Amino acid sequence: MVVSESPLMRLAMGRELAPSYGLIHAQDVASAGRRMELGATPAAVVVDLDSVERAGSYAFLARLVERDFAGPRVLVSSRLSPDLAEAFRGSCRTHFALARPWRPGALRALMESVLGASAPLRAAVGR
Numbered sequence: 001m002v003v004s005e006s007p008l009m010r011l012a013m014g015r016e017l018a019p020s021y022g023l024i025h026a027q028d029v030a031s032a033g034r035r036m037e038l039g040a041t042p043a044a045v046v047v048d049l050d051s052v053e054r055a056g057s058y059a060f061l062a063r064l065v066e067r068d069f070a071g072p073r074v075l076v077s078s079r080l081s082p083d084l085a086e087a088f089r090g091s092c093r094t095h096f097a098l099a100r101p102w103r104p105g106a107l108r109a110l111m112e113s114v115l116g117a118s119a120p121l122r123a124a125v126g127r
Contacts (some may be wrong), residue, residue, distance in 0.1 A: 001025075001040065003032045003060075004048035004076075013046055013076070016107040028053070029060035044115055046107070049077040049099065061095075072114040074107075076100055087094060 001024040003014045010025050017023060024040050026032035028051065036042075045064065049057055053087060061073060078100040080088075085097040096114055 001032060001035070001042035001045045003027075003029055003045065005051045006052075009048050009050075009076075012078075013048075013107060016105070017046075017111060019108060020108065021111065029056045029127065033063065034069070036069075044071045044074065044111060045069070046074040046076060046111075049075055050079070072096055074098060074110060074114070076102075076107075 002010055002017070003026045004010045004013065005028050007027075010027070014023055014025065024035060024042055026035055029047070032045070032047075047057055047061065051057055064073065072094055074096045076090075076098045078098040080097055082099045085099040088095070088097040096110060098110055
């Protein structure tokens with residue numbers, strides 16, 4: 001699942017991940033939450049933290065924990081330096097960070113790393 005208020009960010013993330021991964025797009029965290037309540041079961045969630053409702057992003061991430069969502073969460077932000085994002089990736093098993101802008105292929109490589117190379121095309125279930 002790709003979550004961003006910015007259509008350009010959703011497009012950029014989608015281009016990076018498609019066609020290897022089935023994608024569910026959500027224009028904000030409220031939409032993402034509704035999709036999951038209606039049965040969408042993503043293997044991973046990519047959240048653009050550079051949103052207008054930053055507090056809503058944090059609440060959405062907390063709800064994922066409450067719902068026992070086991071998949072990785074990739075947090076994308078222009079406020080992260082590449083060094084900080086790299087350090088964050090190495091310190092947690094469920095949350096991963098990517099600094100914006102990222103190098104071409106970096107988001108795909110991160111997804112392959114956290115989901116495993118055998119996960120493509122099964123990444124989105126129950127749209």
